[in-house]
């Protein structure tokens with residue numbers, strides 16, 4: 339099921355899609371930040387992965403989850419649910435892997451069953467992946483095995499003046515109207531990426547865990563500003579806190595919302611009695627890196643880091659988790675870096 343579409347026809351194709359669904363595309367904002375935004379005929383950002391991942395379309399940084407109203411002896415709860423049909427154009431292979439990880443997390447591992455807000459958005463969203471032409475700055479997807487997409491509906495690959503299009507699902511194929519798409523007789527062009535950044539993954543999870551007191555944690559942690567930029571941009575960071583906004587009186591509707599949190603903040607690990615488990619910045623940075631590259635893999639058999647390099651790109655003091663991990667790998671395995 340392969341097709342081609344002329345690059346110049348892409349805006350018209352997106353216009354047609356936007357008549358049926360909300361369409362989100364990668365764009366560069368005036369501030370220079372690259373994000374996924376509603377398609378309004380603007381210039382697309384197709385040079386590489388965006389700084390902010392499409393995760394926010396499925397898991398907003400802040401969202402209301404239900405309203406509640408006091409009744410006599412009980413509460414009436416009205417959950418909110420986003421069932422809007424969406425199409426995401428231009429999601430990169432590494433970000434499809436990030437969604438794959440979040441799918442496992444929110445559909446299987448939640449203590450309270452699946453996360454209905456996330457799963458409903460995922461179910462109602464078509465993913466049109468875009469293969470990368472070349473490596474992006476800081477990325478190391480080839481080390482993490484995430485340079486080819488998973489779980490997408492369509493895959494676009496740039497080829498000269500065309501996009502070569504492969505339909506991976508029936509719902510993806512249904513979007514390929516004859517007006518824009520011509521059947522392709524040849525096979526998909528291969529795109530082998532050579533990332534400039536790399537991570538030695540041999541026994542990685544175990545080696546990082548057994549080097550809990552390696553000097554690199556303090557050396558890098560002392561430079562950390564606890565600014566939370568790394569966790570803001572990471573496509574697989576999912577921790578959040580809950581906030582209730584109470585309005586008293588039986589005629590008043592109160593609301594519960596949740597907001598993205600960050601393990602880089604000291605209050606994140608504060609428990610009853612005001613005890614903070616991770617007081618030092620080194621301990622918090624170690625938590626971030628070990629969660630991404632060690633703990634999650636050991637507990638769930640899946641790598642939480644998909645090698646997008648966003649945390650490295652966003653860090654104001656150039657802290658790089660691949661350098662930290664490679665330093666430990668070098669000492670443990672004798673690998674030269």
Ligand code: SF4
Pocket residue numbers: 568571572573574575630642643644645646647648649650659
């Ligand atoms: S830890 Fe960094 S490189 Fe890994 S997925 Fe998160 S932002 Fe990307």
Ligand code: SF4
Pocket residue numbers: 561562563564565566567568569602623649652653654655656657
């Ligand atoms: S972006 Fe860099 S400085 Fe900011 S919290 Fe993360 S590691 Fe620390």
